[in-house]
Amino acid sequence: MKTQGWLFDLYPAKRGMVLWWITEAGERLRLEDPFTPAFYAEGRPRDLRPLIRELEAKPSIAGLEWVKRWDLVSREQVEVLQIALADLNQYPVLPDRLFLEHPRVLFWNCGIHLAQLYCYERQLFPLAFCTIEHEDGILQRVECRDDPWALEYALPPLRIMELKGTGPAGRFSRRLSTLQVTVEGETYELCQGREVELLHAFTGLLERHDPDVLMTKDGDAFVLPTLLWLAKRQGVALPLDREPVLRTPPRAGRSFFTYGRVVYMTPPFLLHGRWHIDLHNSFIYHDGELPGLLEIARVAKVPVQRQARLSTGVAITSMQMDEATRMGALIPWKKAEVEEAKTLNELLTVDKGGMVYLPPMGLHEHVAEIDFASMYPALMVAYNISPETVNCACCPRGAVPEAGYSLCERREGLVPRVLRPLLDKRLRYKALKKANEGETRRRYDLLQAALRWCLLVSFGYLGYKNARWGQIMAHESVTSLGREMLLRARTIAEAYGFRAIHAIVDSIYLQKPGLSVAELEALCREIEEATKIPIAVEGIYRWIVFCPSRETPALTVPNRFYGVFQHGEQKVRGLELRRHDTAPRIATAQQEMLDCLARAESAAEFMARVPEALEILRRHVEAIRGGRVPLEDLVITRTLSKEPMQYVREDAGAIAAKTLARAGVELHPGQQIDYLILDRKAKVKGDRARPAVLLTGDESYDTKTYEELLVRAAETLLGPVGWPAGRLQSWLATP
Ligand SMILES: [Zn+2]
Structure with a gap:
């Protein structure tokens, strides 16, 4: 069959x-492809001999062979023992055991996700368009007719089913009260009359629509495990x-510390032959949505469900392993491979390490x-780092x-x-945008945003000792050359009569009365010449406001400002509305006040609009004082930094966490x-x-606290333009 x-x-x-395929005719096709993954052992003959004897006796080994491979660091070809496995289940566990005994x-090429390893060897990737030949459920031949670097590519039409569950204690429930299923434009409300009826209704919908994707919010922690327990x-x-699998009860999640904060990772609830994407447990989805996620899966050769839950560091590592x-x-084998979550903003603040000026x-x-x-x-590309x-x-x-390090000029790293x-590819997408x-x-x-995120972590991973x-x-x-390039750019800008008022990571803010786009373009070309790094005009601001630090109000902070192009x-950076x-x-x-100010075309107009922005503030303050704001509009989200009972200082968030724990x-x-x-x-905490x-729903909220917020x-x-909190309060006190 072709x-x-x-x-x-x-x-x-x-x-x-x-392998699951979606054919042009819309068929969902399951095929198997025999595969013998291999890892490598290197050592002195007398250390390798006992290893070889042991492996020769194992039925799970498909073959042992001496092969030559490059050692990237020493840049020499070395002879290594290739250990091919007939039993794929052994690949994730055998090297660990051998490592202890020998x-x-x-050991090399261990601990790689098998789907990725398969993609590297076969030069296939998720969502690749291929011509395939198969017989009796076995893949005979595959010809990839797609390129992960293509800018335009067709994707299969996916059948998406959205699931929304509610429970008596929200997402912390172990029971479902209702299940809302949306598929092919229809929404079904399944209510918990009798559990068994809800289940039958749901499985009926699953079988009738046979979705490719289950899209949930909190499906990893709540919706899918709860359905499973129910069943x-x-x-x-x-x-x-899509095929029967034995499911064990989901593992507990884990908390870990990364980049100065604690992250909790829910164990993923992954499906076979179908994707489950949990919007609350996906790091890429927020920034790139589905197109961004699929783009990364394609270029990085990481299966979609897996990539959805992991940081783009996994994508970068995967591309390196592929190359x-x-x-x-x-x-190289790294046992503590990092798979942590980070948002773009955290990366920006953590990985800057470059030059920062405090803006006026x-x-x-x-x-x-x-x-x-x-x-x-x-920089890594231009200077071969x-x-x-x-x-x-x-x-x-x-x-x-x-x-004073050297950077090789003879061989690309x-x-x-x-x-x-x-x-x-990212630059091309930006141009298309x-x-x-x-x-x-x-x-x-x-x-372009999805690729930007991959590029961003590439720098952090370069300095991470547990990265491969x-x-x-x-x-x-990189940081050293980065500072150098910003300095060069600044010097050139000053020669053009600009004043550099702010610089952060890779953005420079320049001021000059009467500046023009043409002049800025010319400046950028000259900087490019001098640095070998592409630089472009992001825009000219009608006005921009740099805000003070929360901790030290006399100083500004690099990434707290707002402006209008x-x-x-x-x-907008670092404002409450983004937190x-x-x-x-x-x-x-805050957004309404900002929208009001944003209509100003100049600084003078901005100041003229301040009274109108103040009236917006008054309107909201009065609604809060009057107790008229719906409770759900005042709910505050807190990320726990410790176990609830470990909080000694009992602020509102700690009290709420303890109440939940007691419940x-x-x-x-x-x-x-x-x-x-x-x-x-x-009195009562x-x-x-x-x-x-x-x-x-009968509670009343703390009007004073919310007014303060x-x-x-x-x-x-408005503080930076003469309206600090004290003045705002006295203005609010006068009718
Ligand atoms: Zn060299």
Whole structure:
């Protein structure tokens, strides 16, 4: 049988990979492809001999063979023992055991996700369009007719089913009260009359529509495990997967510390032959939505469900392993591979390590922003920065300012080889975004944003000792060259008569009365010449306001500002309205004030609009004082930094967490809770704040506290132009 279609899903079985295809005709096709993954052992003959004897006796070994592979660091070909496995289940566990028993042997290419390893070897990738030949459920031949670097590609039409569950204690429930199912434009409300009826109704819908994707919010922690428990209780089969699999009860999640904060990761509820995407447990989805996620899965060769739950660091590592495989190079084994979650903003603040000026506080005009496009990755490519190129033996020292390291000029390193096409693709998407409008423009924006995120982590991973190719000298070389390039850019800008008022990571803010786009373009070309890094005009601001630090109000902070570009687009960093722990009503009020100010075309108009913005504040303050704001608009979200009972200082969030814990909800550091402040001064602690899931709707909120929060948000906007909190309060006190 010969047909054409997209590779939809893939996962290992005992003897090979299971591949799910969506054919052009719309068929969902399950095929198996025999596969023998291999890892490598390197060592002295007398250390390897006992290993070989042991392996020869194992039926799970498909073959042992001496092969030559490149060692990237020493740049030499080495002879290694290739250990091919007949039983795929052994691949994740056998190296661990061998490592303990043979401490003098060096193992390579271990601990790689099998679906990815398969993709590297076969040069396939998720959602690749292929011509396939198959017989009796076995893949005979595959010809990939797709390219992960193609800008335009067709995707299979996916059948998406959205699930929304509610429970008696919200997402902390172990029971479902209702289940809302949306599929092919229809929404079904399944109510918990009798559990068994809800289950039958749901499985009926699953079988009738056979969706490719289950889209949930909190499906990993709540909706899917709860359905599974229900099915077990009722003895009903639940065909969540496209093929029968034995499911064990979901594991507990884990909390871990990363980049200065605690993160809780719910164990993923992954499906076979079908995707489950949990919007509350996906790091890429927020920034790139589905097009961005699929784009990363394609270029990184990481299965979609897996990539949905992991940071783009996994994507970058995967691209490096793929490139190493193509080069015939060995892949180092890192047992503590990092798979943590990080948002774009955290990365921006954590990984800056570059030069930062504190901007002048207040309102400014005649300001333009020019941005180095993905400065750090661009540096790695332009200057060939990679673990194996820093301080190579063949090139002169001194290429890196300050540190004085050499950077190889003779051979391109692994990191630049991986980043070059990625940078190029992102720039092309950015150009397409600029050239288009509406939905098309939005799609290109999502794609470039997803790639930007991959590029961003590439720098963090270079300095991470647990990354497969992390090395601190390479990391230092990047920050050092980054500072150098910003200095060069600044010097050139000053020669053009600009004043550099602010710089952060890869953006420079320049001020000059009467500045023009043409002049800025000329400046950018000259900077590009001098730095080898692409730089472009982000825009000219009608006005921009730099805000003070919350901790030290006399100083500004690098990433707390708001402004409006000439074409009307707002740019906002670090305001309350962008923070997850801001109550929705406070965020709305701040956004309305900002929208009012944003209509100003100049600094003078801005000041003229302040009274109108103040009236907006008054309106919201009065609604809060009058107790008229719906409770759900005042709910505050908090990420727990410790176990609930470990909180000693009992602020509202800690009280709410303890109340939940006492109600039997299992909470861990890194998890989020929502709560309402009822009365900050109440005698009984439990009356001060209440978890949102336990609200009955009859509660009243703490008007004073919420008014304070509102005034603080207004102060962030207007404080820099002469309206600090004290003045706002006295203005509010006079009718
Ligand atoms: Zn060299």
